[in-house]
Amino acid sequence: MNETVAPAGAELRARAEIDLAALRANVRALRERASGAALMAVVKADAYGHGAAACARAAVEAGATWLGTATPEEALALRAPGAGVPDHVRVMCWLWTPGGPWREAIEADVDVSVSGMWALEEVTRAARLAGRPARVHLETDTGLGRAGCQPGGDWAELVAGALRAEAEGLLRITGLWSHFACADEPGHPSVAAQLSRFREMIAYAEGQGLDPEVRHIANSPATLTLPESHFDLVRPGIALYGVSPSPAIGTPADLGLRPVMTLTASLALVKQVPGGHGVGYGLHYVTPGATTLGLVPLGYADGIPRHASSAGPVLVEGKWRTVAGRVAMDQFTVDLGGDLPGAGAEVVLFGPGDRGEPTAEDWAQAAGTIGYEIVTRIGSRVPRVHVNEGSGT
Structure with missing residues (x-):
């Protein structure tokens, strides 16, 4: 058993032991559920408190090809030399605010999320300064009411702006994505409604000429219970760490997961x-x-x-x-x-x-x-x- 040395004396008070073998087993179990889709291991919030760099490496060893973070700082930390994340692994972050480190993210080869025109303007400006195209996922609000572009005219405007920027060589539209509100509540009517809206917004974007690498909406509960939501990529978070997304879905043992x-x-x-x-x-x-x-x-x-x-x-x-x-x-x-x-x-x-x-x-x-x-x-x-x-x- 390999063990990371804790600060001297700290183990006498308390410790959180993180079993990376369990995490790798969870990744493999989730990949089996993923219907052939690629797997993004979500390691935001210091891997849900488990230690982002170590968990990211373990997830990649078990077959994750993407890593997901909330903030740009989390993504940039994974791209730092000491993190040990291979260059071929994609890193994505989605929680941006005006004035964020767009140029640093582009230069570090981080995929970024854009869900409004202000963000598209900032990322294209940063791409010009960086001298290389940004890798951009366009986020749609299919019903969660948080980030994401609204259907209709807002989505049409964002898609058109992104296509213009892509034609100028300022970005590559690498993903179309959204997030469920109630996937942890089996049978909730919003799940089917969001899936339908997501398909419609994808169809519109692709009809306008977008050709994304991945389309993704499935979080942990959707990865576990909704194969029709898997598309090209699934994004499990809490399930990686062996915690059930909801008692209504089952215990970790029911789901083939082990707490980490x-x-x-x-x-x-x-x-x-x-x-x-x-x-x-x-x-x-x-x-x-x-x-x-x-x-x-x-x-x-x-x-x-x-x-x-x-x-x-x-x-x-x-x-x-x-x-x-x-x-x-x-x-x-x-x-x-x-x-x-x-x-x-x-x-x-x-x-x-x-x-x-x-x-x-x-x-x-x-x-x-x-x-x-x-x-x-x-x-x-x-x-x-x-x-x-x-x-x-």
């Missing part, structure tokens, strides 16, 4: 207290009788959701325990029910579930949120320890 992150900490203190002892800010938990308390040195500054106060589950010496009282900034307490593990004993907050430990979905339910947020919010004070590096597993 295991979050653990070491007990900082174990002490005996009498009944009636208050615990934590606000004293929202009071011991029902004589017991032992364990102090877990992680808090909301590390990404442990405060909304999981009195609800978040952990595994200590083979037993499930629950957060006792409020989650504080740097720590929380569990009632150990009289057990006396030593200081330094391992606390498993979540993982694959192999040892009976909670999963990210258990924490999501405790906090009233989604699994995406649980793994993505784990903060920088928790070192990521990447294991099973290398393509052999």
